[in-house]
Amino acid sequence: MMRLVHVLVIGMLVFAAAYVYRIKMESTVRTEKVLQIQAELRKEREAIARLRAEWAQLDSPGRLQGLAARHLKLKPVGARQFDALKNLPERPPAVVDPSAPDPIASMIEKIDPDIVTGSLPAPEPAQ
Template sequence: MMRIIHLAVIGMLVFAAAYVYRIKMDSTARTEKVLQLHAEARKEREAIARLRAEWAQLDAPGRLQGLADRHLKLKPISARQFDQLKNLPERPPTIVNPNDPDPIASMIDKIDPDIITGSLPAPEAAQ
């Protein structure tokens, strides 16, 4: 009877040792995974810092001004580029009777509809 108890105790000790070893291996694997995730996060933070530094360099006003001077054929504004006051439309009356037609709408109605302004596509291209 004692031999059976001794064998059972030895079996339980072997089982307990195997279980503790399994727990230790699981915790080691999880620790390695956490360290790997920390290393990846550090690499990503460094990459973000590099990209921010590169963006700051690309977005520098002096660099952009140099590129604009080199690639855009812009000229300084001269006083002759502005229209004369006599060519401006007359100012609408300051007090408008509600029964009178809208003076701004009448100016808009006089605009040629074939003139394309801004970034709107031509009517044929829009269809």
């Protein structure tokens, strides 16, 4: 009987050792995966920083002004390029009839002045 207990205890110890070894290997694999992801993240952040620096260089006002001068062939605006006021088109017709009453003003006039808004109580009348 005692041998059977010893064999069972030794078997449980071997099983426990194998289980602990498996957990250790899984944690090692996961640690390596985390380190690999961190390295990829660092590379992506460096790439983003590099692209931002390149964008700042490409977007600099001096560079853009030089490109515009070289490729667009722009000329200064002359005083004769503006049209006279008499040549402007007619004013578009009014959307709202000027003689119609103001709808917002009529809503404001309908408000009861005794209604108190806010969290303060109505003031007491002076005696």
